[in-house]
Amino acid sequence: MYQQMKAIVYKGTPGVKELLSIPVPTIQAATDAVVKLSYTTICGSDLHIISGHVADMQKPLTVLGHEGIGIVESIGDKVSNFKVGDKVLISCITSCGSCVYCKKGLQSHCMDGGWILGHNINGTQAEYVRIPHADNSLYNIKRYEGSIKDEALLMLSDILPTGNEMGAVNGRIDRGDVVAIVGCGSVGISALIASKTYDPKSVIMIDFDDERLKVAKEFFGADYVLNPGKVNVKEEIMKITSELNIQSREGLDAGVDVAIECVGIPATFQTCQDIIAPGGRIANVGVHGVKVDLQLQDLWIKNIQIATGLVNANTTPDLLKKIESGELEPSRLVTHHFKFSEVLKAYEVFKNSSQEKCIKVFLEFDQ
Numbered sequence: 001m002y003q004q005m006k007a008i009v010y011k012g013t014p015g016v017k018e019l020l021s022i023p024v025p026t027i028q029a030a031t032d033a034v035v036k037l038s039y040t041t042i043c044g045s046d047l048h049i050i051s052g053h054v055a056d057m058q059k060p061l062t063v064l065g066h067e068g069i070g071i072v073e074s075i076g077d078k079v080s081n082f083k084v085g086d087k088v089l090i091s092c093i094t095s096c097g098s099c100v101y102c103k104k105g106l107q108s109h110c111m112d113g114g115w116i117l118g119h120n121i122n123g124t125q126a127e128y129v130r131i132p133h134a135d136n137s138l139y140n141i142k143r144y145e146g147s148i149k150d151e152a153l154l155m156l157s158d159i160l161p162t163g164n165e166m167g168a169v170n171g172r173i174d175r176g177d178v179v180a181i182v183g184c185g186s187v188g189i190s191a192l193i194a195s196k197t198y199d200p201k202s203v204i205m206i207d208f209d210d211e212r213l214k215v216a217k218e219f220f221g222a223d224y225v226l227n228p229g230k231v232n233v234k235e236e237i238m239k240i241t242s243e244l245n246i247q248s249r250e251g252l253d254a255g256v257d258v259a260i261e262c263v264g265i266p267a268t269f270q271t272c273q274d275i276i277a278p279g280g281r282i283a284n285v286g287v288h289g290v291k292v293d294l295q296l297q298d299l300w301i302k303n304i305q306i307a308t309g310l311v312n313a314n315t316t317p318d319l320l321k322k323i324e325s326g327e328l329e330p331s332r333l334v335t336h337h338f339k340f341s342e343v344l345k346a347y348e349v350f351k352n353s354s355q356e357k358c359i360k361v362f363l364e365f366d367q
C-alpha cells in the first residue's frame, strides 16, 4: 500500500476544494476497515459543503464524499463480516448497530455514526477511505459482479435509499395512489423510480427544468410532468386528480395522495401543502436552510401526515433485491463517466448539471 493518496479536500474556505496528496488512512479502531476505492460519485451535499452551507463540517481538512464502491484493504480485529479483498458498497450512513437509535432503525442518528463520511471524518473522494463500524456500514457486493452494473450499485450508497426511504416509504405509497414529486434532480428521480415499485396509479413530476422533466417522462416512467413556470401547478393537479377520480367533499380541494418534496425551499413545501388530498401524506426529502410556513389552518381538517428525515440507508438490502429482480434499474441515473484524475472537471459538470444534462457522475479510480 502507498503512503500517500490523492483526495478531494475541503479546507473550510467556501468555494474552494483541492485535489491534494495526503496520507493513506489506517485502522484506528478494531471495528474499522480501510477500503481502496474503485468508484465514487459527487452529491449535492458535497456542493452544499463547498459553498460553506454545512455548519458542523469538520475543519480545516476533510476529504469529501460519502458514496463509493471499493475493495477491502485492511480490517480491524473485531470486523467479522468482511475480509481483505471483498468488494463492498459503502453506505453514506455509518452505523454502530448497537446504540438506541441503530436498534430503532434510525441509523442516521447513530450515537457513533450517522452521516459522518465526508462531513465529520474523511470521505470517499479519495483513493482510500477508513470506514468505522465496518460490519454495519458496508455491504458485500461480490455476488452481484456480472449481474448488476457497478453504476446501479453505486446509486445505493445514498440517493436511491434517500428517494426510497424519505420519499416513497415515508409517504407510505399504497397501490393505486397518485403521487406528486416536487423537484426532478437526482433525488427526485430516485424518489420516482423507488415510488414506481409500490405500484402507484400515477406519478406526477414538477420542476422548472423542461429537460429534466423530459428525462423523467421518457426514461424513468413519470406519467405527468408539470413546469410551474408554464402552468398553474395546483390547478393542473386538481384537473389530473379529478380525471383520475380522486374526490373530496364540497369545499375541500382534492389533490394527490402523496406529495414528496425533493428541493428544500419554502416554495416547494408550499406546493406540497397546496396539492395534498384529504388523508394524504407529505414526505419532505429536501434539506431546508430557512424557515418554512406550515399552513395548519388549512391542513388540520384534511387528516394529512407529514414526515421528515435524514436517510437511514436501512432499505439497501431490499433495494438490492429489487435491482437483482429487474424491478428497479437505477444505472440510468449515471449520465457522465470520468476517471478520478478528472474529478475537478466532474465537479464542474455536476455543478452545472442542468446545462450539462447531468444527473449523476461516475468516477473510476485507476486499479
Ligand SMILES: NC(=O)c1ccc[n+]([C@@H]2O[C@H](COP(=O)([O-])OP(=O)(O)OC[C@H]3O[C@@H](n4cnc5c(N)ncnc54)[C@H](O)[C@@H]3O)[C@@H](O)[C@H]2O)c1
Residues within 6 Å of the ligand: 043, 044, 045, 162, 166, 182, 183, 184, 185, 186, 187, 188, 206, 207, 208, 209, 212, 228, 262, 263, 264, 265, 267, 268, 284, 285, 286, 287, 288, 309, 310, 311, 353
Ligand atoms: N433527507 C435526506 O436524507 C437527503 C439526502 C440527500 C439529499 N437531500 C436533499 O434533497 C434535495 C434534492 O437533492 P438533488 O441532489 O436532487 O438536488 P438538485 O439541485 O439536483 O435538484 C433540485 C431540483 O429542484 C428544481 N427546483 C428548484 N426550485 C424549484 C421549484 N420552485 N419548483 C420545482 N422545482 C424546483 C431544480 O430545477 C432541480 O432540478 C436537496 O435539498 C438535498 O440536500 C436530502
Ligand SMILES: [Zn+2]
Residues within 6 Å of the ligand: 043, 044, 045, 046, 066, 092, 158, 159
Ligand atoms: Zn449525498
Ligand SMILES: [Zn+2]
Residues within 6 Å of the ligand: 095, 096, 097, 098, 099, 100, 101, 102, 103, 109, 110, 111, 112, 113
Ligand atoms: Zn448506532
